[in-house]
Amino acid sequence: MKDLLGKVCDLQPRWTSKNDEYMQARGVIIRQELPDVLRGHASALAHALGTTPGNLGIEGRDGTGLKTEIPWFRVFGQEESPSATLGWYVVYLFSASGKHVYLTLNQGTTIWTGSDFKARRPEDLRARASWALPLLADGISTRQDLLTAIQLDARTALGRGYGPGNVVAIAYDRDDLPESDVLLADLLFMTGLLEALYRHERLAPYIPGDPAPEVLEAEQSAATTAGRRTSASARRVRSGQGFLLTAAERKAIELHSVRMAKEYFESQGWSVKDVGSKESFDLLLSRGEERCRAEVKGTTSTGTDVILTRAEVEKQRDYYPDNALVVVHSIRLDRTEVAPTTSGGVLHCTSPWAVAEEDLTVISYAYRTPVGPPSSPAPVASPTVADQRRPAETAVAFTY
Structure with missing residues (x-):
């Protein structure tokens, strides 16, 4: 997994909306190879999420047609987040410069209008994230490396929209990526936070935003x-x-x-x-x-x-x-x-x-x-x- 993350980071500075050879290579890693690695740990991820393997979702996207500046792949409950525009999930986001990868507890930041993706209002996303953060205080308190703000260096509006949706994140430097066992442990930790958030959401009469x-x-x-x-x-x-x-x-x-x-x-x-x-x-x-x-x-x-x-x-x-x-x-x-x-x-x-x-x-x-x-x-x-x-x-x- 470490090597695949590094390859995507190295391809990020070559981003173009056209599906050239570099973006094709990036797409194969994002949509196929990285999700396949996570599927090899499906049982552990489903356990951390408190769900069945059948409800566990794992997918990656780098744009349909035009290639997106910020590719991602995510772990989620299919019932709780049937698409990336809906609900909460754990997602890997790659900075535009390729200098960082963020493992972030995030949410749907866009709305599909039927023809394109429209960004949700940043203030609504921040309100939802602010609602979620104190609910996870017990889990968050066990770590000192969690961030409530991420810097993706995005030039596109779609790329900039991920920032306000972040609840907490772990940042990895391209030049100091952890070994795969550490990456997996971090992912299971974040998936556990997602499970707690799903439990709170089921009982919430209203979420600000x-x-x-x-x-x-x-x-x-x-x-x-x-x-x-x-x-x-x-x-x-x-x-x-x-x-x-x-x-x-x-x-x-x-x-x-x-x-x-x-x-x-x-x-x-x-x-x-x-x-x-x-x-x-x-x-x-x-x-x-x-x-x-x-x-x-x-x-x-x-x-x-x-x-x-x-x-x-x-x-x-x-x-x-x-x-x-x-x-x-x-x-x-x-x-x-x-x-x-x-x-x-x-x-x-x-x-x-x-x-x-x-x-x-x-x-x-x-x-x-x-x-x-x-x-x-x-x-x-x-x-x-x-x-x-x-x-x-x-x-x-x-x-x-």
């Missing part, structure tokens, strides 16, 4: 309603870019946030009636001659985005200025028991609440097509430009 669960659910629901085909990884509950809530978890969060909102308004002297089951808002408030209609949103996220239906938007605009938006964010969700429980949360109230158009992001539309029920036969004619009427579009869901 991810989309709010409610937003992710609305987006996936919109895709399903629109009949868009989605990959198996996109349908997973935990996708490395946020996770969905179960019905029981959603209900627990809803009841918790409404309870906090009722207590808040009652402390302000309002009489509060829960009307969420029959109205387009949640709480009807009365105080003397005053009336106010409050919409309540609860989330385990930081509350920067919430989901509104079209009816909620239209009704709240009618109710203004006798209305309110209550967001209870950062709710702690405990999913370790059979029934989920909630606690904590930060309440933020906006009243009066003016729903500004620039604060709304459309998630999906209802589209009235020219197709309708059959009617009396009409003469068939070739359509002209004048005949093409634009069907009406109606927004049905928003993030706010």
Whole structure:
């Protein structure tokens, strides 16, 4: 393994996006030879990851078509990280200069748009890494050589994106690469950290830097309603870019946030009636001659985005200025028991609440097509430009 790492380092200064003889040689090592070496230790790696050999993933990539500046090969759980754009994994990254190899606990740093890879926001990646780091404190404390920052000397945006995604890393100098037994021991150590991170992720109600669960659910629901085909990884509950809530978890969060909102308004002297089951808002408030209609949103996220239906938007605009938006964010969700429980949360109230158009992001539309029920036969004619009427579009869901 030591010799193969050294060969890739020596080829790095010859990087070009074209698949010339040097990049072909690099690709064979990255995609075939190095993964084959790791597969020879599959049993030990699966044990360190706390999974079965069947769920253990090992792969290397150096670009599809155009060659990438920073090649990599990784170890991962196939269920937890079905592609390199999703979830956490242990990955070897080679600096552009070839002077260093980093063994890093990292994450998906790009999003596949369908045509190319789009970089995730560095601040989101750093937020996720900052969430993960203290959870691994016990394991990390046993070593003094771990880095929280890596320098890949990358010129491309894709190459620079790996840095913010790093949680911890071990750096190897090209001129002082360890022997293969040390490299394997380091890899098993890092894979053990990955196993611990997977355990924490399964119980996490929200990871900073991810989309709010409610937003992710609305987006996936919109895709399903629109009949868009989605990959198996996109349908997973935990996708490395946020996770969905179960019905029981959603209900627990809803009841918790409404309870906090009722207590808040009652402390302000309002009489509060829960009307969420029959109205387009949640709480009807009365105080003397005053009336106010409050919409309540609860989330385990930081509350920067919430989901509104079209009816909620239209009704709240009618109710203004006798209305309110209550967001209870950062709710702690405990999913370790059979029934989920909630606690904590930060309440933020906006009243009066003016729903500004620039604060709304459309998630999906209802589209009235020219197709309708059959009617009396009409003469068939070739359509002209004048005949093409634009069907009406109606927004049905928003993030706010």
